[in-house]
Amino acid sequence: MSGPQPHRGLPPELLADTEWQQACRRRDFAQVVRLVRIRAGIYPSRIAALCGMTPSRVGEIISGRRGLAHIDVIERVADGLRIPGAMLGLAHRPWEIPAAAMTTRHRFPPQVSEGADRAAEPDTTAGPESRSDLDDLLLLADGKVTRSALSALQSSVEDYWRRDDRHGGASLRPAVVGHLRYVSQLMHSADGSLRHDLQSLAAELARLAGWACFDARQYSTARTYFTQALRLCHGQDDHLFMANVLSCMSLQATYDGKPCDAVALACKAQDTARAAGEQPLVMSMLHMREAFAHATLRDAPACHQAIDRSRDAYEDARGRVAEAPSWIRYFDETKLIVDTGIALAKLGEVTRAEPLIAEGLRRETTAQQRGRAFHAFWLATAQLQQGRLDAACHSAGLALDLSASLDSPRIAGHVADFHRLLAPHARETPVIAFEQHMREVLG
Template sequence: MPEPQHQGLPPELLTSPEWQRACQQRDFASVFRLVKAKAGIYPSRVAALCGMTPSRVGEIMSGRRGLAHIDVIERVADGLRIPGAMLGLAHRPWEIPPPAATVQPARRRSVQRAATADSEDCDGAEPRQELDELLTLADGRVTRSTLLALRSSVEDYWRRDDEHGGASMRPAVVGHLRYVTQMMDSVPGPLRRDLQLLAAELARLAGWAHFDARQYSTARSHFTQALRLAHGQDDHLFMANVLSCLSLQATYDGQPSDAVALACKAQDAARAAGVQPLVMSMLHMREAFAHATLRDASSCHGAIERSRDAYEEARGREGEAPSWVRYFDETKLIVDTGIALAKLGESERAEPLIAEGLRRETRAQQRGRAFHAFWLATAQLQQGRLEDACDSAVLALDLSAALDSPRVAGHVREFHRCLAPYARETPVIAFEQRLREAVG
């Protein structure tokens, strides 16, 4: 059975000339390549959404096969949420909003109630309303209590992100962001500034959720919005925070040189805000990740040392740091150092650090523990300890069972590819069986 439909393609993809040209020409090889590159929808997901086999999608992407049957083209339009007009089709059913409920004359309505035992009046008779319309039913007044409630929601989102991943939160977070930015226009004075800072945090959260979903282009748009909002309030520390997120995303997106530049710019922004050693410790570690991806061992070790030094300076002063950086504690410093060393291939030094971090982490940090278990498996595999590596990978699979995080799924695929030379070994066969059970 096909997977549920996704929510839609990023607006920046739909409006790009390259996309519009591909759709106009019904060049589905380019269409599938673009949804992979710009929306993070990989061929296997395209196949599930469009009712095709992965091999057929692969043949289309490679140009060995085309699409001509109108029913298949309609399936692609519906599965990927491509507006019908872009492909020369009629409007698709999902593009047309449902009609508003009409008010029936009293006599006719009473007869209908008698025939249906009030069921239709109770279920679904109200017109569907978009999130913005529902939110505007409030009286629109913004008070300190409003801000406290919204901040509490943001804190809850971050907690859920730690426990379950950020991908499933995207619609709710973006809805909250839209609501807050609308309120900003009608609120004067200090409350407007507080709302703008709250909007910046929601934009960063929206960027993070899309980053966790591997939708890098949309994530970058939200991070850019967060950066602009923070810049408008001259909040250099928060700008450093957003730049650090962009640096991490660039590392994942295969742009480590950009990641180094963004991490260094984040450090400059933090310095402009005054002495904040815990923030600087986190930012130096971001830089270390980027250098490790470039396999620049000297620069990576230097950044790790600067991160440790800044963390020592921050000891006893954690309460002075912004709330958004307090996650970066001693455990996080230890495990991130191990990951940077594993990226460099220094697995013997990396393994005990990652194992110690994993031992210390709480159950609430579910996604982090899943990541770190896979990094532990990677470090063990680098040392040729196949059975230990597969055991750690099984632990990671168990931890990721309750997660909605395509980033974690990406680590699963990457580790599985690394096992290819050992496909006939018993530990690998057992791991692959667990993997099939997990994805099945």
């Protein structure tokens, strides 16, 4: 008698389902397994066999009595159920990449979508362009790199940043760190301009890894990756990139309770950016980083001066956004307004801060999910400090709704901070309703 047939992949319609995607982003394996059972018809005993678990453990996962935290077990579940790595914040799994080209009748495997496992269905329409893409992919598997493969890697980094902005960076860490290690290995087998570009890509991946760790509130690890990014770009005379890394380190130091370090890093970033020539939009952002640090120190004169310099630099940048690096273009008028409000809120000037944060939140797009959640919490805090309990709980409820699809421990920190501020009002009706909302959203 033949053994059980191997699992070929989950239904494409399940992988495209919003409920499924949110469960994967949250790593809510109770919901993931329930959906696999209901929507894919795979019973718990089969799930256990595919994932190398006991049926009783799968039952505990379904009931919510047991979670999955260890990365090795999560990878085993991804491989056993054929869940694309990106959905769980992992690197691409080995089975997602075709191992070799099919030579029969010059057929080649189609590109695997972020859903179905279709390697058994050869694409008879593949032309020269798809052949080139596949050759580049196979060269990458051999530890070599081409210009077009480098472009593909750069596109992956851009996609990581988009996902970080929309869903938080914590779940991206394994995939980003995997890419960083891989690109670092490729650097050893490249030379000339290709090696230079790989080194720049590795530096950007290190900055992204640092940012993802920062969003996960792993500040020491974040600093290590940011330092690696500075080392990788050393000698390349990319002063603006160095200034960007230093600005990230300044913001992290502010969160980490080291505002004096944050001031020093922001000022160093400004000096570094000046070496690249006139970049007013970059300088506007860097002055605001300095303002945050001064606000944390409760140094009102220095904070107001930094805010004024940020606003003046932004006025100089008007009409010249196209000259600015692409990574700074997020710092628009809306961002300037809301960051000014946050700096003032940190100072305790909540009456001035509230309308600025509210206006920034009103202007922001739905794509800026994490930013809007942060800003809604800051708005709630400013309202609470003015004694406006109803408005504060309403704004915090908006922040909770925005954070439902985010994997950002920094957001969780803001939730906890705001909840502590509500303690003196625990018996008030708006607070009771807000806490019920918290239980519904956060489980």
